Amino acid sequence: MQIKLVAVGSHGDVLPFIGLGAELVRRGHAAVLAAPAPFAQLAARAHLPFHALGTRADYERTVAVPDLWHPRRGAFVLFDQLAPTTEQTYDWLARTSAPGETLVVASTLGLGARVAQDKLGLPVVTVHVMPLLVESRHAAPVLPGIPLAHVLPSRLRHWLGRGADRYVIGPAALPQLNALRERLDLAPVRRLRHWWNSPTRILLMFPEWFTAPQADWPAQAAQVGFPLVDRLGDTPSLSSELSEFLAAGPPPLVFTYGSAMRHGQAFFRTACALCRTMGRRGVMLAPESGQMPTDLPEGVIHVPYAPLSVLLPRAAALIHHGGIGTVAQALAAGIPQLVVPVAFDHFDEGQRLQRLGVGAMLGRRRFTPGRAAQALNRLLASETVAQACAETRMRMTREDGVSAACDEIERLIAR
Structure with a gap:
């Protein structure tokens, strides 16, 4: 058959x-x-x-x-x-x-x-x-x-x-x-x-x-x-540039607005400002460079694609649109998630992450450097969130x- x-x-x-x-x-x-x-x-x-x-x-x-x-x-x-x-x-x-x-x-x-x-x-x-x-x-x-x-x-x-x-x-x-x-x-x-x-x-x-x-x-x-299948994507491994970036400092914040998004300029502008506000390094994932600010801050890198199963275990947190595949990869990596929903299932996934205690959600209009920094600082400082993330990571391994x-x-x- x-x-x-x-x-x-x-x-x-x-x-x-x-x-x-x-x-x-x-x-x-x-x-x-x-x-x-x-x-x-x-x-x-x-x-x-x-x-x-x-x-x-x-x-x-x-x-x-x-x-x-x-x-x-x-x-x-x-x-x-x-x-x-x-x-x-x-x-x-x-x-x-x-x-x-x-x-x-x-x-x-x-x-x-x-x-x-x-x-x-x-x-x-x-x-x-x-x-x-x-x-x-x-x-x-x-x-x-x-x-x-x-x-x-x-x-x-x-x-x-x-x-x-x-x-x-x-x-x-x-x-x-x-x-x-x-x-x-x-x-x-x-x-x-x-x-x-x-x-x-x-x-x-x-x-x-x-x-x-x-x-x-x-x-x-x-x-x-x-289905954890991200290594079947555009490349199964990290680029040499990204690998060197990760090895050169503490775990970064990772930002993505989905592989099909072509209108993420405002999201990535705020992402860069957020990295400056928090004093943290950042990885911007977007298939097109036109979505990126022309003047990326020091300590921030843009790459078109990276397998999340390899990248996220080396990250501090993931800030993203709320697509289910991205959600699952962050759950498997055991890191906090901040969802900035756009459409479709994104709002529903954000609510489920909040109920699990592994993430938070900010609307697009509320996604500002100040508010996002407050939300991320709460997630990263919370022992309860860290424990919930560890539990979901263990569940995913089974x-x-x-x-x-x-x-x-x-x-x-x-x-």
């Missing part, structure tokens, strides 16, 4: 699937990955056959839209750009797959796989890499764009989420999705966040101690743990989310 992996999104969405594919190939399975074109080289490095969805220009055009990073308007940008990928995914699966010979493992936004399941009868495993994507009345996630959502009762957050389905997510996603389904003689989807869950199997790639399982989750869901997910996929194949 061939396993077709479909991953739509940025590094945090695609790298887990490269990890899954590499492990499945190592176990002797025939696997191929369909993902945005910029990830072809990473798949090749992992010896994973690759099918490009769209072009590199398509991907860059999407991440360059400023409103993609707006807590509410981002949904319209995301799903508008996603529509061609959905049809491309369906067409690829329709041309190359057959029931009984193919298993599809798809990310949340790999909607073309769910269309193929409905039209062609292909078995599909849906993979959610973040808790935000799983609805629950009892423990509703914190959605972006809702003021003070974290202080609201869970049932009220869930009710507001249903409102978001009707007035934001539905209008953004369903017209183009249902136009494709109509051409295929399929009934329209009424609510995306219900339909995107495959009835075959759902894998939740976060552990129970981070997000407790809920009685109203789908019965076909299985929790498998975080888990292997990629291996556990592959075990679930093999059990499904055996059935």
